[in-house]
Amino acid sequence: xxxxxxxxxxxxxxxxxxxxxxxxxxxxxxxxxxxxxxxxxxxxxxxxxxxxxxxxxxxxxxxxxxxxxxxxxxxxxxxxxxxxxxxxxxxxxxxxxxxxxxxxxxxxxxxxxxxxxxxxxxxxxxxxxxxxxxxxxxxx
Amino acid sequence: xxxxxxxxxxxxxxxxxxxxxxxxxxxxxxxxxxxxxxxxxxxxxxxxxxxxxxxxxxxxxxxxxxxxxxxxxxxxxxxxxxxxxxxxxxxxxxxxxxxxxxxxxxxxxxxxxxxxxxxxxxxxxxxxxxxxxxxxxxxx
DNA sequence: ATGTTATTCGTAGTAATATCGAATTATAAG
DNA sequence: CTTATAATTCGATATTACTACGAATAACAT
Numbered sequence: 001x002x003x004x005x006x007x008x009x010x011x012x013x014x015x016x017x018x019x020x021x022x023x024x025x026x027x028x029x030x031x032x033x034x035x036x037x038x039x040x041x042x043x044x045x046x047x048x049x050x051x052x053x054x055x056x057x058x059x060x061x062x063x064x065x066x067x068x069x070x071x072x073x074x075x076x077x078x079x080x081x082x083x084x085x086x087x088x089x090x091x092x093x094x095x096x097x098x099x100x101x102x103x104x105x106x107x108x109x110x111x112x113x114x115x116x117x118x119x120x121x122x123x124x125x126x127x128x129x130x131x132x133x134x135x136x137x138x139x140x
Numbered sequence: 141x142x143x144x145x146x147x148x149x150x151x152x153x154x155x156x157x158x159x160x161x162x163x164x165x166x167x168x169x170x171x172x173x174x175x176x177x178x179x180x181x182x183x184x185x186x187x188x189x190x191x192x193x194x195x196x197x198x199x200x201x202x203x204x205x206x207x208x209x210x211x212x213x214x215x216x217x218x219x220x221x222x223x224x225x226x227x228x229x230x231x232x233x234x235x236x237x238x239x240x241x242x243x244x245x246x247x248x249x250x251x252x253x254x255x256x257x258x259x260x261x262x263x264x265x266x267x268x269x270x271x272x273x274x275x276x277x278x279x280x
Numbered sequence: 281a282t283g284t285t286a287t288t289c290g291t292a293g294t295a296a297t298a299t300c301g302a303a304t305t306a307t308a309a310g
Numbered sequence: 311c312t313t314a315t316a317a318t319t320c321g322a323t324a325t326t327a328c329t330a331c332g333a334a335t336a337a338c339a340t
Contacts, residue, residue: 007156014151023230048330050287069285069338080232087224090163093217188299209307209316
């Protein structure tokens with residue numbers, strides 16, 4: 001899961017109706033649900049639902065398959081877990097104290113503190129080792 | 141973390157610049173970074189950065205504090221972990237095989253299949269117990 | 281053929297987004 | 311008090327994207 005895909009997936013879930021639909025599909029598991037049923041439960045007209053399902057589909061969060069007359073949608077657990085993994089690894093401080101979404105018993109030991117991928121020099125209170133974009137004009 | 145807050149947080153992260161900024165702040169930990177440095181690193185003008193920081197602030201994902209002349213922004217680990225927890229609990233199938241962002245040893249036993257909060261009757265292959273919204277207009 | 285299921289199409293409003301320069305506020309230093 | 315730094319607010323703009331939904335169309339089964 002790269003950054004672009006994460007943005008796409010996050011955007012797909014960042015909407016009340018779609019999040020509701022996705023949670024519905026998660027409950028259903030691999031079995032999935034036909035579009036009509038989803039529309040009913042979500043309380044949106046079929047054409048509106050299709051719109052939202054396309055967003056989820058395009059983000060790779062759901063899969064689509066035909067079963068006779070119905071189109072069955074199911075949540076793609078692999079992609080969703082990849083998203084959560086991305087967030088956990090890139091947006092949760094990696095070794096930081098607070099254990100993210102996991103039983104405490106899962107963390108027998110934790111990493112030191114914070115310095116996994118230090119961007120600047122070690123002793124750099126406000127990150128002075130940069131000045132690329134703005135400092136250019138200065139003193140004209 | 142309720143659904144509305146999750147949507148808000150997801151939306152805040154669903155943008156390339158903001159996700160980049162947030163990751164930057166995560167790297168920095170509680171120490172945080174002043175706005176100017178963030179703007180520099182992200183390669184966006186100060187006024188644009190403020191816009192994005194407001195989004196993150198409003199979603200509760202970052203905190204703001206003043207240090208002399210500078211405004212220091214830092215990622216709020218608690219809120220981020222709450223978001224990940226929400227996603228894990230509501231959008232990852234809870235007991236479903238695939239272990240989400242967590243050591244496999246964390247899942248000693250898993251639930252049967254799917255029916256944690258069944259919205260319809262137990263034996264309901266395609267969820268027939270509904271039809272509230274759509275069927276109303278029909279035949280005009 | 282007919283009915284069911286879902287998508288596509290067309291439309292419409294509308295709000296929201298992202299961006300950025302210039303002016304303004306807040307703080308510090310001389 | 312004046313000057314310099316740091317960041318925000320303001321104003322403007324362009325865009326564009328979203329969400330929603332009815333009507334028409336396609337896919338499929340009986």
